[in-house]
Amino acid sequence: MASLSSLTKPISQTSCTSLKPVDDSPKSLLVQRNLSFTGRGFGLFGPVVIKGSRLGLSIVVKNSSIPSQPLVEATQIADVPLLSCSEAIERLRISQESYKGKEQYLAMYSSIYGGITVDPAAMVIPVDDHMVHRGHGVFDTAAIMDGHLYELDQHLDRIIRSATMAKINLPFNRESIRRILIQTVSASKCQKGSLRYWLSAGPGDFQLSPSGCRKSSLFAIVIQAQSPPNHQKGVKVVTSSIPIKPPQFAIMKSVNYLPNVLSKMEAEENGGYAAIWLDNEGYVAEGPNMNVAFVNKDKELLMPHFDKILSGCTARRVLVLAEGLVKEGKLSGMRVGNVTVEEGKRADEMMLIGSGVLVRSVVQWDEQIIGDGKEGPVSQALLNLIVEDMKSGPDTVRVPVPY
Numbered sequence: 001m002a003s004l005s006s007l008t009k010p011i012s013q014t015s016c017t018s019l020k021p022v023d024d025s026p027k028s029l030l031v032q033r034n035l036s037f038t039g040r041g042f043g044l045f046g047p048v049v050i051k052g053s054r055l056g057l058s059i060v061v062k063n064s065s066i067p068s069q070p071l072v073e074a075t076q077i078a079d080v081p082l083l084s085c086s087e088a089i090e091r092l093r094i095s096q097e098s099y100k101g102k103e104q105y106l107a108m109y110s111s112i113y114g115g116i117t118v119d120p121a122a123m124v125i126p127v128d129d130h131m132v133h134r135g136h137g138v139f140d141t142a143a144i145m146d147g148h149l150y151e152l153d154q155h156l157d158r159i160i161r162s163a164t165m166a167k168i169n170l171p172f173n174r175e176s177i178r179r180i181l182i183q184t185v186s187a188s189k190c191q192k193g194s195l196r197y198w199l200s201a202g203p204g205d206f207q208l209s210p211s212g213c214r215k216s217s218l219f220a221i222v223i224q225a226q227s228p229p230n231h232q233k234g235v236k237v238v239t240s241s242i243p244i245k246p247p248q249f250a251i252m253k254s255v256n257y258l259p260n261v262l263s264k265m266e267a268e269e270n271g272g273y274a275a276i277w278l279d280n281e282g283y284v285a286e287g288p289n290m291n292v293a294f295v296n297k298d299k300e301l302l303m304p305h306f307d308k309i310l311s312g313c314t315a316r317r318v319l320v321l322a323e324g325l326v327k328e329g330k331l332s333g334m335r336v337g338n339v340t341v342e343e344g345k346r347a348d349e350m351m352l353i354g355s356g357v358l359v360r361s362v363v364q365w366d367e368q369i370i371g372d373g374k375e376g377p378v379s380q381a382l383l384n385l386i387v388e389d390m391k392s393g394p395d396t397v398r399v400p401v402p403y
């Protein structure tokens with residue numbers, strides 16, 4: 001079998017590099033030639049199975065992507081093939097196809113190639129981009145609902161604020177970025193899903209300083225909505241033991257989400273949906289990708305202020321929509337300020353608020369049951385108001401996509 005050092009040509013030009021299945025029957029085959037996955041050691045994935053597919057092959061990764069323990073039993077890659085550009089792209093396509101059934105990526109814009117692609121195999125970013133190897137990037141989102149982008153301008157304002165704080169120059173002016181984002185959604189034909197986009201210091205080299213980065217980058221991707229989540233069901237949250245980011249970093253939406261990821265994992269490990277951060281003074285702060293709010297015994301809506309946490313577009317919109325509930329008498333008023341843990345745990349209602357969860361009731365925080373342990377009426381009313389706003393709100397929050 002060829003070793004890397006013996007491979008001076010792309011695999012298509014070497015004798016030992018056929019990607020053909022070694023056996024047609026059954027349809028599922030272990031790779032035996034240029035991809036040898038045998039023995040013990042450390043590898044990226046577990047056993048890889050090649051199956052017949054439209055393209056002839058598809059790779060199926062069989063173990064979970066996030067092992068809870070070191071990969072002591074993982075298989076070892078014995079021979080690494082040298083690939084031509086077209087072979088590498090073909091493998092990207094095969095790899096992408098194997099993920100089908102999870103999130104579907106409908107279109108991507110990249111300022112690197114200055115256009116939009118609908119081929120998932122081409123939805124890649126350069127490894128020397130400062131965002132990839134140094135985390136020097138910021139991002140934001142916008143929901144796509146019935147062919148409209150929800151709160152696009154509010155999210156755009158925030159990514160531009162984040163980019164300024166991260167000292168990332170805009171590759172284009174705001175209007176051009178907005179146009180690119182809308183055109184990317186249009187090319188995707190997506191009516192319901194989400195748009196995610198990044199501004200990065202750009203590619204150039206692997207140095208710490210971005211001074212060698214040629215030009216800042218913009219990337220955007222459109223993701224098809226998965227089956228509708230059950231927003232009505234109340235969830236459990238836990239207090240995060242992962243330290244909250246210092247305010248300077250918490251108020252910007254940079255790609256440095258490791259604390260957020262670990263916090264989410266901590267919640268899941270403890271049977272919760274999210275872990276709640278407290279700020280450096282012990283007040284309630286936010287969740288890993290959502291804000292929090294409470295309804296106290298006096299029917300006041302309480303929300304931590306945004307000076308040490310991310311200024312959530314959804315939470316800000318909720319504050320506007322909640323004025324209607326005050327008028328109807330369902331709320332006595334609203335207070336944005338410090339919220340103590342005791343106040344939070346004693347509340348009649350607790351909720352998570354964000355573009356992903358919209359408004360989700362919390363029925364338990366650590367060991368404390370919140371209110372009567374059921375989804376609260378104000379949380380449900382606010383969820384209905386947000387969904388209604390996404391479907392038929394004013395022009396200021398709904399940008400039509402010309403398909």
Ligand SMILES: Cc1ncc(COP(=O)(O)O)c(C=O)c1O
Binds near residue numbers: 286290311
């Ligand atoms: C840390 C954090 N807080 C709050 C939010 C909620 O913000 P938005 O409502 O704009 O989605 C997010 C969203 O991703 C977040 O990452």
